[in-house]
Amino acid sequence: MCYYLDMKKETKIKVANLINQIESYFKNDTTGHSVGHLIRTMLIAEKLQKKEGGDLEVVIFSALLHDVHRIMQAEKSKYVSPKESLPQVKKFLKELDLPFEKKKHILYSIEHHEEYSFGKEKVSVTDIESKILQDADNLDAIGAIGLFRCFEYSNSHKIVCYVNQPLYYDDFEEKKFDISMVHHIHNKLCRLKDGMNTETGKKMAISRTKILDKFVNDYIAERKPEFEFWEELK
Ligand SMILES: [Fe+2]
Ligand SMILES: [Fe+2]
Numbered sequence: 001m002c003y004y005l006d007m008k009k010e011t012k013i014k015v016a017n018l019i020n021q022i023e024s025y026f027k028n029d030t031t032g033h034s035v036g037h038l039i040r041t042m043l044i045a046e047k048l049q050k051k052e053g054g055d056l057e058v059v060i061f062s063a064l065l066h067d068v069h070r071i072m073q074a075e076k077s078k079y080v081s082p083k084e085s086l087p088q089v090k091k092f093l094k095e096l097d098l099p100f101e102k103k104k105h106i107l108y109s110i111e112h113h114e115e116y117s118f119g120k121e122k123v124s125v126t127d128i129e130s131k132i133l134q135d136a137d138n139l140d141a142i143g144a145i146g147l148f149r150c151f152e153y154s155n156s157h158k159i160v161c162y163v164n165q166p167l168y169y170d171d172f173e174e175k176k177f178d179i180s181m182v183h184h185i186h187n188k189l190c191r192l193k194d195g196m197n198t199e200t201g202k203k204m205a206i207s208r209t210k211i212l213d214k215f216v217n218d219y220i221a222e223r224k225p226e227f228e229f230w231e232e233l234k
Contacts, residue, residue: 032149143208
């Protein structure tokens with residue numbers, strides 16, 4: 001069932017217009033932050049909103065605009081925070097027929113969408129709309145689609161698939177987490193389920209994380225003979 005079909009006609013028109021507006025902006029993405037990610041995040045967010053409450057328009061339009069910072073980042077070849085992307089987000093919002101308060105709320109949710117419970121910046125949001133955006137974004141980073149997006153991201157950032165090093169680190173240190181794609185999956189993506197804000201998100205995350213866990217275990221098991229071979233050669 002496609003949850004998009006449950007939206008009011010006027011909301012659907014606004015969604016279609018916004019997608020039309022942002023499609024070309026996101027078209028050259030090679031890092032797993034394409035317009036497809038935005039649409040999936042919106043659909044997951046809509047599903048969560050139905051169960052958890054909150055303002056539907058804030059939830060879906062913040063989902064569609066949350067990763068403008070990723071495109072700016074690719075253009076500038078350096079980290080761009082969600083906060084720094086807000087002037088560009090405002091330009092997209094300008095065309096959207098929404099009350100000022102809702103636009104303000106959308107900007108707030110976008111600013112805080114990348115805070116993790118185990119990250120340096122702990123989760124600080126308390127409103128349901130921002131919590132839903134965080135959960136929806138994190139849900140698209142796990143499961144079968146999350147795995148594929150992680151391949152895309154690693155490939156575009158020349159991150160190696162795996163190095164034969166311990167998988168887990170107690171402290172969140174992005175550099176250590178990212179020493180390989182498999183480390184990133186195990187140390188960050190598999191932990192996202194523990195930081196879900198909503199009960200619905202948590203249930204979805206547990207089932208999607210099983211796919212990641214299986215991949216990590218199978219990948220390492222299949223490469224084990226290769227590493228043993230190198231040890232023998234030493
Ligand atoms: Fe983001
Ligand atoms: Fe995202």
